[in-house]
Amino acid sequence: MTSSPGPGAPVFATLGCRLNLWETEAMKTLAAQAGVRDAVVVNTCAVTAEAVRKARQEIRRLAREHPGARIVVTGCAAQTEPETFAAMPEVSLVLGNADKMRPEAWARLAPDFIGRTERVIVDDIMSVRETASHLIDGFGTRSxxxxxxxxxxxxxxxxxxxxxxxxxxxxxxxxxxxxxxxxxxxxxxxxxxxxxxxxxxxxxxxxxxxxxxxxxxxxxxxxxxxxxxxxxxxxxxxxxxxxxxxxxxxxxxxxxxxxxxxxxxxxxxxx
The missing domain is CATH 3.30.750.210 (Transcription Regulator spoIIAA)
Known part of the structure; x- marks a missing residue:
């Protein structure tokens, strides 16, 4: 599922489970608060090898549709195979599953930080002791x-x-x-x-x-x-x-x- 907001606003593509759908909505708020512009965010799934393949395919498709946009890859596949996505020429940043819910990670993508963001921000997920409790307002046109x-x-x-x-x-x-x-x-x-x-x-x-x-x-x-x-x-x-x-x-x-x-x-x- 891909969301298409107004010009300049980030585009979000969600693959995989319902949890990813919720986290994408939370990321939209974090990205807006940080002032992120001209970015494409792909929230990936890693449940099977086919899911990872589809994530790479989706990244290439979005890169063609949004030339010049920074592509951020996050989600489970980004967490388990960061080197796979960092090696893709289309990808600007690989963001881990815990990091994607942190405001400071999105601040690094804001316009003032262009050119100063590392390619991979993936922490040890096993060290995380709390899960996100962000408040979100909705899911677009979904009932x-x-x-x-x-x-x-x-x-x-x-x-x-x-x-x-x-x-x-x-x-x-x-x-x-x-x-x-x-x-x-x-x-x-x-x-x-x-x-x-x-x-x-x-x-x-x-x-x-x-x-x-x-x-x-x-x-x-x-x-x-x-x-x-x-x-x-x-x-x-x-x-x-x-x-x-x-x-x-x-x-x-x-x-x-x-x-x-x-x-x-x-x-x-x-x-």
């Missing part, structure tokens, strides 16, 4: 909004590169989640999707170790104007009793689950 409540993953499945792109599991505090959902509901969004890399691990790093069911019930209780609440992919084995009760009894919580079945499929095939 459904996404809210990041969790990032990273503590599992180390042999087939999955995502922890190395996203880091260890980190949760957004419940109060910040409620504030974001209320903000979106006040702006007319009828449906909000709670999103994360390992959504059912939400709360394990917070005081009192609340569970995802606690968060769902708190959002529904404190944002009565929200018509529908939905969950993104979950690990079914980590679903807690309050979450299952909410699915059975809360009419505003959509009773549809996208289950991550790859681990079970691999175990079955290797048995």
């Amino acid at each position: 459904r909004a996404y809210v990041q409540v969790q990032n990273g993953c503590d599992h180390r499945c042999t087939f999955c590169i995502i922890p190395f792109g996203r880091g260890n599991s980190r949760s957004v505090p419940a109060g910040a989640v409620v504030d974001q959902v209320a903000r979106l509901a006040d702006r007319g969004f009828a449906e909000v999707v709670l999103s994360g890399v390992d959504l059912t691990s939400w709360g394990a790093d917070l005081p009192g170790t609340p569970r995802l069911g606690d968060l769902v019930l708190k959002v529904l209780r404190h944002v009565p104007s929200l018509a529908r609440l939905r969950l993104s992919s979950i690990d079914s084995i980590e679903a807690d009793p309050k979450l299952m009760e909410a699915l059975a009894t809360e009419p505003r919580l959509m009773p549809h689950l996208h289950l991550s079945l790859q681990p079970g499929m691999i175990s079955r095939s290797s048995a």
Whole structure:
């Protein structure tokens, strides 16, 4: 998905998951606050080799469509393969997954910093202990909004590169989640999707170790104007009793689950 704002404003292209959609909206605000102009930002995915190939393809396409613009590559593929994208002649900057949510990184792209920005800004994602809680106002013309409540993953499945792109599991505090959902509901969004890399691990790093069911019930209780609440992919084995009760009894919580079945499929095939 590519956004096309007014002349001179940054162009954003988003590949991959719902989390990337939310982070792109947050980056738009950070770029605007920093005064970034004439840039193309590609928020990449690394879930498969094909996703990385598509990211390179998208970069080349955008370079042709926006001659002279600085191309910034960020997202999971930028985090896991910074040298791949830094070697592309079309790319001006490779920005890591943690760095893309930091205002100071965007300040380096503002007009006054032209020519003084390093080519690669990618920190150790495993050292990150908090996840972003930026407040955003919307998703363009979309009627459904996404809210990041969790990032990273503590599992180390042999087939999955995502922890190395996203880091260890980190949760957004419940109060910040409620504030974001209320903000979106006040702006007319009828449906909000709670999103994360390992959504059912939400709360394990917070005081009192609340569970995802606690968060769902708190959002529904404190944002009565929200018509529908939905969950993104979950690990079914980590679903807690309050979450299952909410699915059975809360009419505003959509009773549809996208289950991550790859681990079970691999175990079955290797048995």
